Amino acid sequence: MVIKKYSKSKNGGERLSPNFTVREFACKDGTDLILIDDELVNLLQQVRDHFQVPVTVNSAYRTAAYNAKIGGVKNSQHVLGMAADIVVKDVTPIAVAQYAEYLGAKGIGLYSDFVHLDTRKGAKSRWINKGKEVAVSGFPGYQEPQAPAAPAAKDSLSIEIYDGSGELVTALQGRLDGGTTWAPLRQVAEALKATVIFDQETIRIIAP
């Protein structure tokens, strides 16, 4: 966690990460100073990378005066530059909260039409606010995409070896097992004009 100070007029256009610039974190009251935690930027960028759609920052840094004016809580993480209320285009707030939970975000607040994320110190905090605030234990439910299944075993696999001019040199039978292709090594090596030396312990293939 590194909270940096920026000037909206001087650094507004500065890129903090591939998809976020300084001015997106500015206080809505027009204050020039902006506090931004680099860990917060990293969190938002991870959300952006995951959903691959634009992320709008509704509110990030807030001066204490502005926070009080809009009725924000006194110890708001927004005042520290460690919070952002975001909308992820075409993604439901619950899906965003679940992904943030998966990432291990420190503070997650689920609202009707946005998600509050923060990088607070200390214990994690989770809540739902749809008119009134209710503390919850978390937002489980994000499923990691399954790795593609390994190709099924195949007892008979045709292997064709061609030379550089596209002529078929030899056709062999191999097999497929859990993504590994097994082939008669000596025949393959010899078809590629390599020298094969087999001494019962080691097979040595010497490239032509």
Ligand SMILES: [Zn+2]
């Ligand atoms: Zn917030």
